[in-house]
Amino acid sequence: MPFRRKLLLLLTALTPAVSAPAQTAAPAGPSSDPVAQNLNLRFANGIVAVAEEKIITVADVMQYIGPLLPQLRNEARNEKEFQERLEQLQDSAIQDLIDRVLIVKEFRKDEKKQIPVSYIENAIADELAERFEGDRSKFLAYLRSKGQTIRDYRKEVEENIIFQYMQGQQRKSQSVVSPVRIETYYSENKDRFYREDEVHLRLIQLTRTETETDATLLEQANQILERFKAGEKFEDLAKQFSKDLKRSKGGDWNWLKRSDFRKEFSEVAFDLKKGEASKPVLLPEGAFILYAEDRRFAGIQPLDEVRDQIERVLVQQMGRASQERWLERLRRNGYVKHH
Template structure:
């Protein structure tokens, strides 16, 4: 069954819930597979209704449309049938709550009479969906509406509600965009161990491989020519672009930041003896000869707060955003009529 293009925001939220439940990110598939196991929804909700929120009915079909793409992955990552059934039911519960919350969020938007979505916004969103989801083929779009038993008016209402949902969630996220320096300092002091860093180096290298029957002597001669150019002040990056035979020649042999533990000893031992701006002597290995260059160094230890301040701010903003959104949703739930079956 195809996901409604108008519910991309809703699907995005539920995909995140599913990904957390499954332990890894999911790629949403547009249709369910015939071999997918029974989701048990018909048995669990015999009357076909899972919840009523502010008079709006959330049906088994609504839930199935959201979770169907996730079930095969859920099944493949479950160790046994009992675990699969437990995780499936949890996913269903999360989905029901998310769909209920969506209804309440839309209601909250309309509680302010001044807030309305311009008709042109909805028109543009519908047109984009037809282009992106139906390859611009209006006949496919109309066939989709018929398959779901929707009128164009009902579809436009879904699109409008998705715009509202995205807007309202975005506004709550924006409400937590400033973190005081005091909170940053406090988080740093309480979580210093999280900011421990290994020895690391910004590595560039030059490699000559054993092609064309090159001997050890041939390789060392090539490396000696590089060293001679370095000794008279040539830039390592420029020499690498000119002569290196490794896969990152065009980038001046740039391999980015690497930890000591991520390198084999033949490389890490001489490399981490260097100061920034120094190069190793030639390292002769079965695959060729290498000259390593430490462009920058970071030494093992707790990173200073100034180096991790932005990282801490992002963590705290994310936490505050989640807290603010959860408080908002709890308020909406308390002040609304919701019945779960």
């Protein structure tokens, strides 16, 4: 489900690696919050679902979606679209919170599986340092504002670690893609691997001073070219003479398409063969020497060049499909009641 994947990706980006959204988000707003009012209208008793022995409340959902609401508001074109997307977000959050409960239950079925105490302690220490600047009194005040004890918090942290571990195990189980599957994907999606003409460019820029003439600039540039033709590396000459931002990298601008160049450079760069340097290009700001480190011509990229890229795409696809099947099984076998 694209919307749910987006929700999870955004929440991952907004929260520390060891923390669940409910843990890191600000406490749910007061009932005057229109989003909270919306949820309270949908769930009059404040309970949105029960998963196993866990009651999931309106406050839990508000804490989960809180970090996303400003972005949702900015992206919505009007109030109607905002309300529609808000309801989708709420439903996705409810399902995610239910799934977390079921995933933790699945982990605990195997009594041999335990999260080491040191993992929990380290996660709490990191959270204390990052969110509360090491101030334990602020940390305890935060727990009181949530109505939590330290024991509750430790359990929450442990369950966050379990959740991430179980998801990681699912992804790991789908990390091998057969060569045949890669080749099939390539054959069926060749248009995706079309590329334009590209040149791997190195550049030497000689900046014009107030007193320099075209003749003196050209003389300097031609002297550098003679040293290149005599066998010196263009990279070394760029480090020695170039005045542009890439000097320390030997004038390396990496792979560029025609559209990446200013008009004065485009034809010059794409007329070069691999290993060839241009004649000096004279412009008001200085003289430039272009060098083609390598060339790639327009067309479909060979399979060997895109194999790793295809493998990553397929691993992600397989991982999502596998995780959805896994979650569907947990949902079938678990106790879930929606309110």
